Amino acid sequence: MLVKLYAPLQPGSKEEIRLLEAVLYTATVFGPGLTTLLSSSEDKSSIIKELSTAAAVFARFKANYSYGLISEELGVPEKTVRKYLRIEDALSKAVSDVLKKLEAGNGFIEVDIPDVESYVVKLSSLERENNELRQRNQELETQLAELRGKLELVKKHLDEVYKML
Incomplete structure (x- = not known):
């Protein structure tokens, strides 16, 4: 303006x-x-x-x-x-x-x-995007924890197989 x-x-x-x-x-x-x-x-x-x-x-x-x-x-x-x-x-x-x-x-x-209004719209958009990214990050952290658990199981099974051999 x-x-x-x-x-x-x-x-x-x-x-x-x-x-x-x-x-x-x-x-x-x-x-x-x-x-x-x-x-x-x-x-x-x-x-x-x-x-x-x-x-x-x-x-x-x-x-x-x-x-x-x-x-x-x-x-x-x-x-x-x-x-x-x-x-x-x-x-x-x-x-x-x-x-x-x-x-x-x-x-x-x-x-x-x-124009302040354009900044408000942009800020709102960025806040939505930030929330979506936080949610996606949380999902990925959950998946990572699951994969780490599976990896530990695989390691245990491999240790058992090596002991059998």
């Missing part, structure tokens, strides 16, 4: 800063760059937390906050603020790219938010 979001490019109030921050965060979450980052990372929750911080940094920077004020308001080191604004990593690049698209659209950006 394509959604058109708006945020002020030069926020003048706390509310406008939060709006820009939310749009940067949302558009980055549903953008292609984050999927790549998440798939290559073990700690997905830290990436989401960093994304939140990066979006907050960029929003406050667009509101003409100084590095020190951004640092103080967000409770992060000034070094972190500078790192994001210098675009030294893939995460800050993803947020920066969203900001550029937002600027190119004069404050508007279209975000493709996946």
Whole structure:
């Protein structure tokens, strides 16, 4: 589902800063760059937390906050603020790219938010398949136990035959 979001490019109030921050965060979450980052990372929750911080940094920077004020308001080191604004990593690049698209659209950006209903249908299908596989696995384990029992009987019979010979 394509959604058109708006945020002020030069926020003048706390509310406008939060709006820009939310749009940067949302558009980055549903953008292609984050999927790549998440798939290559073990700690997905830290990436989401960093994304939140990066979006907050960029929003406050667009509101003409100084590095020190951004640092103080967000409770992060000034070094972190500078790192994001210098675009030294893939995460800050993803947020920066969203900001550029937002600027190119004069404050508007279209975000493709996946249809949740298709995921629900897929999940239901996978749950059914999982249950079928569990049932089949149980049947195979039962057959395996039976075969092991028969194998033990065969071994005993062979031992008896060897003793007779």
